[in-house]
Amino acid sequence: MRQSIKEVLMERDGLEEEEALELIQSATVELMSIVENGGTVVEAEDFIREEFGLEPDYLDDLIQWF
Numbered sequence: 001m002r003q004s005i006k007e008v009l010m011e012r013d014g015l016e017e018e019e020a021l022e023l024i025q026s027a028t029v030e031l032m033s034i035v036e037n038g039g040t041v042v043e044a045e046d047f048i049r050e051e052f053g054l055e056p057d058y059l060d061d062l063i064q065w066f
Contacts, residue, residue: 005058006021008054009023009024024062024065025065027051030051031063045059
């Protein structure tokens with residue numbers, strides 16, 4: 001089983017849990033804006049790559065924070 005975004009941020013980037021959660025919350029708001037403005041799946045996948053340096057399969061993990 002793969003790690004969650006939070007786990008990756010804490011392990012890979014050395015963030016504390018609170019810092020990781022703040023980053024995820026901020027990214028979730030930005031992703032919601034992309035979706036509300038008619039963004040495509042490709043744009044959402046690109047966002048997760050650019051924001052977190054993660055593969056698109058982590059998009060599902062981010063969406064659960066909505």
